[in-house]
Amino acid sequence: MARVSGITRAKLSVLILLVAGLFIACSQIPEYPVEEPVAARIQTYDYQRDIRPILEHKCMACHGCYDAPCQLKLTSAEGLERGASILPVYDGARLEDMLPTRLGVDASSTAEWREKGFFSVLHGAEDGKLSGLDASVLYKMIELGHSQPVTPNSRLPATISLGTARTNSCPSIEQFADYADDFPHGGMPYGATGLSDEEFTRLTQWISEGAVVSPALYTPGAAEQAMTEKWEQFFNQRGKREQLVARYLFEHLFAAHLYFPDIDGTHFYELVRSSTPPGQPVRPLRTVRPNDDPEGAFFYRLQPLRQAIVEKTHIVYALGDTRMQRFESLFFQPDWDVVNLPGYSYNERANPFVTFDSIPAKARYQFLLDDAEYFVRNFIRGPVCRGQIATDVIRDQFWAVFEDPEQEAYVNDAKYRAKASPLLGLPGQKSDLLALGPEWLEYNEKRNDYLKLRGQYYAERKPEGATADELWDGDNWNQDALLTIFRHYDSASVRRGLHGRVPRTIWVMDYPLLERTYYELVANFNVFGSVSHQGQTRLYFDLIRNGAEHNMLRYVPAEQRESLYAHWYQGNAKIKHALTYTGLDTTTPVAMDYAGADSNHAVMQRFSQLLMERTAAVSGPPDTLNRCPHDNCQRSGVSSAQLQLEATLRPLAREDGAGLPVISLLPEVTFLRVTDGDQRWVYTLVHNRAHSSVAFMFGEESRLLPKEDTLTLIEGTLGSYPNFSFDVSLDELPAFVDSLSAIQDEAGVQALADRWGVRRTHPEFWEIMADFKRSTEERVPEQAGILDVNRYENL
Secondary structure, eight states: OOOOOHHHHHHHHHHHHHHHHHHHHHTTSOOOOOOOOOOOSSOSSOIIIIIHHHHHHHTTTTSSSTTSGGGOOOSSHHHHHHOBOSOOSOOTTOSSOOOOOOTTTSOSSHHHHHHTTOBOSSOOEETTEEOOGGGOHHHHHHHHHHHSOOOTTOOOOTTSOOSTTSOOOOOOGGGHHHHHHHOTTOOSSTTSOOOOHHHHHHHHHHHHTTOOOOOOOOOOOHHHHHHHHHHHHHHTOOSHHHHHHHHHHHHHHTTOEEEOTTSTTOOOEEEEEESSOTTSOOOBOOOSSTTSOOOSOOEEEEEEOOSOOBGGGOOEEEOSHHHHHHHIIIIISSOOOOSSOOOOOHHHHHOHHHHTTTSOHHHHHHHHHHTHHHHHHHHHHSTTSSOHHHHTTSOSEEEEEEBOTTTOHHHHOHHHHHHHGGGOOOOOSOOSGGGHHHHHHHHHHHHHHHHHHHHHHHHHHOTTOBOGGGBOOGGGTOGGGSEEEEEOSSOEEEEESOOSSOOSOEEEEOHHHHHHHHIIIIITOOTTOOHHHHHHHHHHHHHHHHHHHHHHHTTSOHHHHHHHHHHHSOTTHHHHHHHHSOOOOOSSOBOSOOTTOOSHHHHHHHHHHHHHHHTTTTSOSOOTTTSOSSSOOOOSSSOHHHHHHHHHHGGGGGOBTTTOGGGGGSOSEEEEEEEETTEEEEEEEEEEOOBSOOOOSSOGGGGBOGGGOEEEEEESOOOSSOOEEEEEEGGGHHHHHHHHHHOOSHHHHHHHHHHHBOOTTOTTHHHHHHHHHHHHHHHOGGGOOBOOOTTOOOO
């Protein structure tokens, strides 16, 4: 037998370790058999290297979530192979839940997707021969788009329907000729600058050779692989306390894109329940919600994301050694025990306060506060993808702050907690149409009973009234203590800090409000649910908003509460208050200094001042763009050119719709790129629409107050769905602002777009959209993702 030399033995050892590492890494990846297309023996292009970048640059901006036209999700090879469906996910009129169609979950092979009604957009095969271009819907779509070029930076014809409300046609190859006749401008990319000749040629060649796709590689380093194994061990401990905590954490992290911040080049992961243990390929359970009955043994697994990141679903959460130590101190250092683990019954899914009662309430609340921005972002970017179900119940700009965990009643008083918990259940588990009325009435009554209980408890606990130290100051380090939420019609955004003018309302959230909001909009929300489920979700979130406003009223003088509340609930909202909400406490005083604040505006200004004093250590630098009464506000640490830029923009934020009519004419989210040689700055102009109230599901147009609209200026991009953008040189910025300020009608907005606008048809449209993404990568690289242009307007 031949001897193995030392060098050869070393090489062999390295090879064995490498193979073992690859085996372990591959065990993180679910098996996903795909159709084997008839393909040319020699492939000119590689999918990941040559084709995916084109789709990422010009296609994924629309085809990236549940709202992708025809459910054609192009962010991964598996989605492209799955193909398209005629069934929309978003259907506000369906009477029953639809079968879920989550990529990577609800089917394990392309053949199974075919059984669910999805059809190929890539290829077909006859008698073992290449089907050619005539059998590819994708080719027909890009050919149609390439044959109908648009006039550079012109408005699109009115016949091209835009926006998320449009009805999509999803033609099969047999129907395509009729589709092309009916919609000559219906090719891809839809309603935007098309493929270059080189891109079209490359895609055509790839499709003609069989359209072979290959999934993205997953090649973690040793440190990353070790960290995934460590976390899987943490989540799969067998003690009862450990199992209950793991369930609680999973229900709060299932929508997250998890990453390891201390490891360079880390992948993003999803936490899933799998039928297979660590070391085997992941097979996610096909439950719709994270708290649905698993109906058998399962394991928590970290599954790598092998898809392009789109911003609208990108909710990042950092894991690592520091996080694990935090979990240990929060959940396992306190002395507590579990007698019996909870199940997954209706009541246990509907009321997380009862389900997780064994876990110390203060630990649960602190867990949410640690990453409050992450949890609020879940409300916005979670399972819904498109948030109008929730967003029409909130105002266009408001601040959210939190009660201090050392004083918050629910987490500190066991007797009060025992009375409150049964009243904190959430509707929506029953989705049949007949359940809408009874479910709403039952949970509305419980909520009002809880609010009365809470009001009485706080009044008796502090008869002299609320004090500013009851507001959480982030423990003097956590900037998640102060959040600003912006609504953009059917989407929303959140950012740390207090941005914009002092808003009309400010939310004060305690643990029951924060947890209920999360479960109602994220954990218990079913994007495939019926109109009854969606209606219950929206109606209960209306109560959550009202509760947060009630909480805030504790911190203002008793004699001002009715006036302030009436300002929030004008017109018919007064009737809804009488029928739906609970009454105000107008007797308990407040132990805070409001001397001289004798109007609604003055009260809100004073409360915001007291809030900023209380949270000074975490509030960051003042918002000099939006809250500068004079022209002498200058930020430190920025260039003279940027100071000049901001001084030019600042007057826009001081006006309202009455003084600057263009505000009410602007889209909700407008990106502005300002250039000066090789320097580039990005800002967002946020149109905040004023409402007489936000208490109703329908008739929003009748409640708009355009003369009270405002504009908030934000450095960087805000919002995953830009509605328009402008590209302006620094030396032309004064002329741009002057022209913008002079606009009186829609024709003026279009004239502004003629000169500085980046229309869908702009020759550099896709490159400028990519540059906006790069600007986010430069500031917060882990948060960056592809922007969605479905809502980009035709100005």
